[in-house]
Amino acid sequence: MKLKHDCVRYVLLTLEAQGLDMLHSGVELSQLLPEMVNSRYSEDDITYTLLQLLDGKYINADYQKYALGFSLIVFDITWSGHELLDSIRDDEVWNQTKKVTSSIKSVSIGVLKNVATAVLTGIIKQKTGLPL
Structure with missing residues (x-):
């Protein structure tokens, strides 16, 4: 399967919105899929x-x-996951990143x-004039 960058962003944003309950007891894949599956991303994409x-x-x-299968229980986003999400969270940054x-053909995470x-650094420089 192909890893879809838009789906990575979508999944991380959705997980972030889960709140502290996920941290304490985790959320099973079977609970996440109904919330995450939509017209853009299938169960296979999300999984x-x-x-x-x-x-x-x-x-x-x-x-x-x-x-005969597997189980997946998600507890939280790691520090690296938050760093990735924070770099691609903003729609303007994300759209410019995708454009670039x-x-x-091959772009790793x-x-x-x-x-x-x-891109984010460039936007901050442009809006604030700070020499980043």
Whole structure:
């Protein structure tokens, strides 16, 4: 499967909105999917994105694989996950980041974050005149 950057952003924003209940007891994938699945992202998109975010250490979760399936309980977004989310949260920054990276076929999450950070820095410089 392909990791969709828009879906990564969407999943992180949705997880952030879960509140402290998620931190204490976790939220099972079966509870997240009805809230997250929409016309843009299927159950497979959301599940794959969550698993990749776990693998990349952007979320804390318990993943158990069984002979006939798996379970996934998400507890929170990690520090790295918050750094990524904070760099791509703003719609203006996100749209400019996607525009910059759209002509490149292979853009990792790390590169995406770096481009978003550069875009954000440019916007801050432009709006404040600060020499960042």
